[in-house]
Amino acid sequence: MSQTDWQPTASIETLRERARLLAHTRAFFAERGVLEVETPVLGHGGSTDVHLQSLSCEAMTDAGQERLWLQTSPEFHMKRLLAAGSGPIFQLSRSFRDGEVGRRHNLEFTMLEWYRPGLDLEGMIAEVESLIRHVLPFDPGPCRHYRYRDLFRDRLGIDPLTRSLTELRDCASRHGGLDMSQEGRDDCLDLLMSLIIEPDLGQQCVAVVTDYPASQAALARHHRDAEDGSLVAARFEVYLAGLELANGYDELTDPQEQAARFADDNARRRQLGKREVAPDQRLLAALEAGLPIGSGVALGLDRLLQLALGKACVREVMAFSTSNC
């Protein structure tokens, strides 16, 4: 066993740069009157999202021995603050996603998440763009907007919203070189997005992708696509240099709809043989009390720093990555 792995994965010089950019990020929000908050990393509720695996731990609390979940993002707690009347808030929060380790992933990472009551999706996109320009020491180029379905039409010649499942499976199997004939619509689309479309996004520009399939809405509202009335998600993602940086929603505020989506997620989890996650009742109660209409966004801060500092992988901007933590 080589004992050089005690060394940090980021150089001390990089950590100094990281600290400087974090201060820069906080200044950005301070100038705009967005309040910095800190919410728990451990919560009674976990994420039901089918493709996010929460870590959990046994804890002894005032309620006795109980299971607490490491948050996959600070979303639920921050929405509870919004419902309690916090106004605009941001957080630099440690988030945890089991199984996610690689060149652009680390089991725990820093999420920059913020919420803007009263701001629409366009306004939020503009603010994300401003933040990116504020943090990057170079000009990333102009901001370009793409609709999800147009990216698939241009690049792959298929409409992801209207094509049959069989056609999507064929397309994904062909382009991915693996058998996708048993997979669902979204899994096929995810493969095509990650393998074929994403690598080209945000080359010499800030790419903003909007109008995702309704099935990929997560916690965003739905609306009708002006083109043909297809149901799409009021959600956007920002890509830079082929890297997915941020994910924004016109936030779902309807508690019934939210409860139904939790139930759908758990139904899919059962189908796939994954562990079910109890819906967060306190979040539902907060929505019941009234979440102000507005937008929220989660940005992978380590990835932004990676780009800002010209590093090849996220671990190079982290003091210690999962593999040597």
Add this chain to the structure above:
Amino acid sequence: MASYSTNEFKGGLKVMLDGDPCAIVENEFVKPGKGQAFNRVKLRNLMTGRVWERTFKSGESLEAADVLELEMEYLYTDGEMWYFMLNDGSFEQYPVEKRALGDTEKWLKEQVVYTVTLWNDNVINVTPPNFIELEVVETDPGVKGDTAQGGSKPATLSSGAVARVPLFINEGEVLKIDTRTGEYVGRA
């Protein structure tokens, strides 16, 4: 036989793919924030040396390949097979076919130790050491005084390989050659 899941794929791991033993070269985890995860994997086919790029759904697994890499000394050839001997004192010999030997044939020298790859006890590949010392058996006469000009000429080495060497080199000299590039490194 054991199997390995995509999250265990590390550089050098030996697995079976399409009936051939392969070594993992690179494994990249790819996942949209809220979507299905995949692994883009580069594997070197140990039979052909070719590098394949494949995509797997995260969590899929491949069977482990029973591949061993052993240090063996080259002994001799009878024209049909090439014979290597385990370097561990057991004197165990392994015959190697021309197909498995591949390009390494031109870097063979008795008593030199090679890395021999075995799959299910058959030799499938032989890798020469990075540097090897070989005698020049044929080249144009040396040009005196020319050490800095950087000109070069072909020289046939005792193993059969042909390398570009500086103009001042003569037949009978022993040279150090980099087997990965076939380049002259210096006089031995």
